[in-house]
Amino acid sequence: MTRTLDVLPVDPRNPATLLDALEDAIAGQATYLPVPAHDRERTELLRRSQLAGQPISADVALVVATSGSTGTPKGAQLTPANLVASADATHHVLGGSGxxxxxMPAHHIAGIQVLVRSLIAGIDPLCLDVSAGFDVDKFAAAAGELAATGDRSYTSLAPMQLAKAMDTLAGIEALRAFDAVLVGGAATNPQLLRAAEDLRINVVTTYGSSETAGGCVYDGRPIPGAKVRVTGGRIHLGGPMIAAGYRNAPGHEAFAEDGWFATSDGGEISDGRLVVTGRLDAVIDTGGLKLHPEVLERELMLVDGVSHACVVGIPHPRFGQAVVAAYEGSATVSEVMENLDHLPRWQIPKDLRKVDALPLIGPGKVDRRAVAGLFQPVSD
Structure with missing residues (x-):
């Protein structure tokens, strides 16, 4: 049985208006493609690429687009069972519903799942207006409103939002009021995580994607029902939250094994926990030596005065690619370079640049292509 894939515009000023549509989707009565109402270019891209207005299996509740950082966005086909399994497992891990x-934007999977969890719990969410970005004062006021109820409360943030909130006393107090703060979508600065722990902020790091109905690995361990394995260095995720393939890429190899999703990330299992080493398609090959950019990014973020960093490879006539990096923070370029002396020489950036803000694609996710565009090709 099929139905039509309907476009669902998401207003960043009032995302709570999605709740009725999401309830219909979870009940199997409609299939929606969430799109950002404020971004016409992105909306049109999603309409075309995800075949909006055309027939789709009635088993699908939502088609949630990937960030599209490597080209045309793919559309993860999520069933009601996928969404409910993820929401139920999250509440189980966190100690109960709240x-x-x-x-964060509600057209991305992290934002959608906040609303889905609220529907499953039967408790109305509190939604911020994010049309002008993340406002710490508004976040703190909303956190105080939740804390006044005396019930369990949760929120979900991107690493950059967490860092911004922790820059102010009001933000810190707000974060401490939550029973758990889920943080995912990108690697989190290890210094930030240590600071959060010292401040008694209960941060739970998450790993997952649109293809897995959101985060399905919390603090390195799979949530109930989820499965993790690493084969040939590639992370594979399994369980009832795995999407029913891609809307615009049927038969994609990532879903070749039933109930499993082969990610584009490399990783390893260490002491029973998943350690993500970085995207396999972002590996930099410089003179025959291969570097996961996330490895160097972690080293950069261990430097005092570096809050966020992005490492990319750019063309080099002799080595194939040269390692370059951009970062945010108060540290000077010379201070950062001094703190990288312990690394193998080939891993040290050939060009290091301080920027006011790293370009983003999606909530808290750095646009690596745009970062690469900041640099000129390296000559011999």
Missing amino acids: QWLLA
Whole structure:
């Protein structure tokens, strides 16, 4: 049985208006493609690439687009069972259902799942207006409103939002009020995580994607029902939250094994926990030596005065690619370079640049292509 894939515009000023549509989707009564109402270019791209208005299996509740950082966005086909399994497992891990504060765009899977969890719990969420970005004062006021109820409360943030909130006393107090703060979508600065622990902020790091109905690995361990394995250095995720393939790429090899999704990330299992080493398609090959950019990014973020960093490879006539990096923070370029002296020489950036803000694609996810565009090709 099929139905039509309907476009669902998401207003960043009032994402709570999605709740009725999401409830219909979870009940198997409609299939929606969430799109950002404020971004016409992105909306049109999603309409075309995900075949909006055309027939789709009635088993699909939502088609949630990937960030599209490597080209045309793919559309993960999520069933009601996928969404409910993820929401139920999250509440189980966190110690029970509670009221959620939505503080990120609701057309991305992380924001959608905040609303889905709220529907499953039967507790209305509190939603921030994120049309002008993440406002710490508004976040703190909303957190205080939730804390006043005395019930369990949760929120979900991107690493950059967490860092911004922790820059102010009001933000810190707000974060401490939550029973758990889920943080995912990108690697989190290890210094930030240590600071959060010292400040008694209960941060739970998450790993997952649109293809897995959101995060399915919390603090390195799979949530109930989820499965993790690493084969040939590639992370594979399994369980009831795995999407029913891609809308615009049927038969894609990532879903070749039933109930499993082969990610584009490399990793390893260490002491029973998943350690993500970085995207396999972002590996930099410089003179025959291969570097996961995330490895160097972690080293950069261990430097005092570096809050965020992005490492990319750019063309080099002799080595194939040269390692370059951009970062945010108060540290000077010379201070950062001094703190990288312990690394193998080939891993040290050939060009290091301080920027006011790294370009983003999606909530808290750095646009590596745009970062590469900041640099000129390296000559011999």
